Amino acid sequence: MGFTSELLETVTFQGLSSTPARLIAAGASLIIWVLSVLLLVALIFRFEAAGIADQIGLAAVSIILVHYSLSGRFLLADIAIWLALRTPVGVLYRNDRKILGRARKVILRLARQHSFASFLPYSNINPAVAHADSFEVFKQQEAGTLQSWLYDTKNLNTAAHLVFQIALVEQALAAGDYPRPEF
Known part of the structure; x- marks a missing residue:
């Protein structure tokens, strides 16, 4: 990934x-x-x-x-x-919006490349991948409404947390700490 x-x-x-x-x-x-x-x-x-x-x-x-x-x-x-x-406060607001916008772009780019639900087997290594909030991300991606759903900061945080958990598993797999799960 x-x-x-x-x-x-x-x-x-x-x-x-x-x-x-x-x-x-x-x-x-x-x-x-x-x-x-x-x-x-x-x-x-x-x-x-x-x-x-x-x-x-x-x-x-x-x-x-x-x-x-x-x-x-x-x-x-x-x-x-x-x-x-x-x-x-206006300067901080603009800076924070820029950071959140960058995160939104990265998550949407990853969503175009991969189905987040396909990483569900990673939950055998990191149970946080199968957290209840992650299924909402899966559902939004499958429905094609992920882009509009991510405009809510809480939802963006949920999707970013899922991507972070997947990244942790990817790093552990790259280091050879775990065998690659079957998809």
């Missing part, structure tokens, strides 16, 4: 952010949002003190309406999305 160290790193989600890293990123992102709001409030008070708050508000509303008329998109939502993607 050709289980390389790169494949094993992919199906074990190497590089995925940890819970403490996510909490730190969420806290840092919250601080950034709070500071942004405080900066905007401070600007509003300065504009009010200078007597130009009405003119700036009118200019802002005009820009928002022109942008919406030309693009069909709400400018403040675009700015919020732009900022969210650049906060620490």
Whole structure:
């Protein structure tokens, strides 16, 4: 089956952010949002003190309406999305999605090459291959719905665990620790 160290790193989600890293990123992102709001409030008070708050508000509303008329998109939502993607939690989110996407591609590539159910005899060496969740992967692959099924992170984790268990058996067989099971 050709289980390389790169494949094993992919199906074990190497590089995925940890819970403490996510909490730190969420806290840092919250601080950034709070500071942004405080900066905007401070600007509003300065504009009010200078007597130009009405003119700036009118200019802002005009820009928002022109942008919406030309693009069909709400400018403040675009700015919020732009900022969210650049906060620490947004960076972690994009990185995690990239890692999960790579794992999904590898599992689907393996699924096109092999029927996962054909590795069921490996359960004689590693009982985790025949774990109850593995049969759901077999069923989804047989039904041809594996690709859509893998978009749920829990399901992706189940399929990655199965591939990892198969890889462990493949490595043990390659090392000569066990005789190759009959298929």
